[in-house]
Amino acid sequence: MRQVLGGIDRILARVGKRVVSSDACRETITVEACSTVRAAPCPACHRWSHRIHGRYVRRLEERPVLEQRVVLAIEVRRFKCTNANCPRRTFAENIHALAGRYQRRTRSQARALHALGHALGGEAAARLADALGLRTSADTVLRELRRASGRKRKPRPRVVGIDDWAIARGHQYGTIIVDLERREPIEVFAGRDAIAVAAWMRAHPS
Ligand SMILES: [Zn+2]
Structure with a gap:
């Protein structure tokens, strides 16, 4: 199990996430990961922002492991755009390498x-x-x-x-x-x- 989680950890590290816990309950392994992203570029004006505005958890279905369903509970940070002329007030950090926009599954599952x-x-x-x-x-x-x-x-x-x-x-x-x-x-x-x-x-x- 440790090796399995090590693999997940490496995948998540690519999008700035670190596994903080994993919990196996009734055929489902839930892997919780926090964000280590401290700054992100605004998708509208491309200016980098360090101002964290909030956070939310995105749940993504990953491919099953050892007949157990795997759900990733990923912390995603929202940043405030600091450009006064930008139409975007806030934006979420980009985890597109892990999952497409609005997707409830990882790219590998998709x-x-x-x-x-x-x-x-x-x-x-x-x-x-x-x-x-x-x-x-x-x-x-x-x-x-x-x-x-x-x-x-x-x-x-x-x-x-x-x-x-x-x-x-x-x-x-x-x-x-x-x-x-x-x-x-x-x-x-x-x-x-x-x-x-x-x-x-x-x-x-x-
Ligand atoms: Zn902006």
Whole structure:
């Protein structure tokens, strides 16, 4: 266990965090880490600030270890921008290397879900993720795929495959369009009606 925590400690050190405690309770290991960040640049004006305005705890789901769920409880500091001409009054320190904005999971957990979704599609990926102890739903896998497909500009698809599957026990459906030449999902949307697919085809004449 000490070695496992040592590994987590090294990952957290990259974003200025230090593990202060870990607690195993009912199949969940909660690792608490404090922030060691004393100054941070304002995302709007880029001026560095040392004025700590407050702090909050962000809980992030990490990949499971030894069949135990791992939750990181990370202290994030807020700073006051000292530039009087800046529109931002306060801002939080940046932990993007650990987790994307508004994400409730670490990048490593998100990558695992994305890889599963990529290989299997929403529903099957969610089932396998569950067996692997990566708590998720088809919905979440869908969101991960959508987030990843929105990140980079792709070449125009020429040959696509279309698949649908049930979200939320058959009450709702999702459609995924895959670039068959590159084997990458390129679009994910809710619903499975032909109108949405036809609209997508019109928007992508290639
Ligand atoms: Zn600023």
